[in-house]
Amino acid sequence: MLLQQALASGQPAITAEVTPPRGADPSRTLAAAAALRHWVHAINVTDGSRAVMRMSSLALCRLLLDIGLEPVLQMACRDRNRIALQADLLGAHALGLRNLLCLTGDPVRAGDQPGARPVNELESVRLLQLVAQLNSAQDPVSGLLPDGGTAFFAGAAADPQSPSWSGLQSRMRRKQRAGARFVQTQMVTDATALRRFVDEIAAPLGLPVLAGVFLLKSAKNALFINRVVPGANIPQRLIDRLAAATDPAAEGVAIAAEQVASYLEIAQGVHVMAIKAEALIPRILAQAGLAPLQPAAGLEHGDHGLSAAPPAPAPAAVALGREVSS
Template sequence: MREMSQLKRVLDNGDMAVTAECGPPKGADPEAIFKKAELLRGKVDAINVTDNQTAIVRMSSLAACGLLISAGLDPVLQVVVRDRNRIALQSDILGASAMGIRNILCLSGDHQSFGNQPQAMGVFDLDSIQLIQVAKTMRDEGTVWGGDPLTKAPELFIGAAANPFADPLELRVIRLAKKIRAGTNFIQTQCVYNLDRFEQWMNMARDRGLPEHVSILAGVTPLKSSGMAQYMRDRVSGIDIPDELMKRMQGVPKNRQRQEGINICVETIQRLKEIQGIRGFHIMAIEWEEAVGEIVARADLLPRPSFDQD
């Protein structure tokens, strides 16, 4: 069993980390996970598994992470507070650690009204910052929330999300600081298209000395087409795509738009590398895991570091 998070090792070693995203299938087929796993093997350090994203019922994140473990990969268990109360959340954290899952990403989750179960009760017993607090308590104090001791504390590398593009900007930085104080070890950001705004957020974070206390992985998503760009800009909350990028995608014939999307993604990574305080990249190629290999190769992020397993 994996003793330590590969993601943590890479970051501890001072290397730029690379993570990718794997959305579980809307069904019970394990092959869907293994197929995506093979596309990402050797290209990234760890693989995020989304937790019923956009509130659509999918294979559980915990189970899909278990499948990745069995394939010898390092999963990041995404956990949203929408569907489980603190009893279930803590129970899942223990189960995840027992299975060898070493990374957890604490999220609020997309609201249930967006998905295919709009009549569901939204739980939201904890919020994402409180989940970080609870996970840290379990790991560092060896107790559940409230103080009851655990027979064995979970081993966790705790992560959280940040969206530099949502409003109001000042609160975004306050919230980042709170996530760090709550105990997050790493941050994966919302996908970056608007570099100016991202830099503004990073400057504000640096003014407060935040990047010294947390590993910030900048999120990127390759655009598949101008239609997708438009959809994301207009319909997906928290996405900010500047006009010049929209024009660039629209200015390319349809059959070359995928390539242009990858070009933009690679250029974005190159520019992000120059921003002080960035420790890695989180590549969310939505249902397009094939693109990740080319992106990391062209962004000079290969080979991925490897360490001898104990």
């Protein structure tokens, strides 16, 4: 439980994110995750993000465990009723998964199969309540679970740049009362908004925050994200900076590294998202002044150096991939 230990100790907590494959072969996704082994405490696996059909998050999380990586199982409510959600939670626990991020889920109309029927019996707050009941070995309908309860470390998502501050306050209070023990935010581009969220909402609730950092590959990529990702609002100043750069890919890495360094002065950790460019995450973290979790000198896995960072191992020739579209 490296993530839980890092958050409990107060040291900088670093997570990243991978997206399950659109097919039955997970090898490329597992290779991308393995490259992050010495740089992050845990790796999130998205669950039907943007309502696009992909491999099960639960299955890929188990495969990450098999290669010695700590996963965070993202679980969205959109596609399952409470019976299916409880079944998957019990199954995930039996398979060794402990970290959860409870989500409502993106609307079906945003995805590649808009004719699919959403379920939406629960949403993220009620899912957190359900997890808390299972952690207490309770079936919410019939009482005590005869074969034992769970021990999940459950987190919640938040958008510090939400246009409704009172709504954000109310919802985070509900999530904390429902059992959330940490927060991973959506992409943050405004450090002032992040600081206000941490100081006025998360800290009073006792919730450690991992601030979301999203790698932008070009001005075109930034405009695409603004258009298709619910809630995204990349400011024009960053779009202009990418457009003016002679090497937009390197500029995107520089922007992400600056955000990591800035946000770690405000929040307890960062959550780095680099879709189809996960191999660049070590470069981002090193450029931000972080050292590997387990450098050659022999520190215990989970120790995170904040100075004398070695050069990032990501090679200069790493391909950034095409624009995010699925």
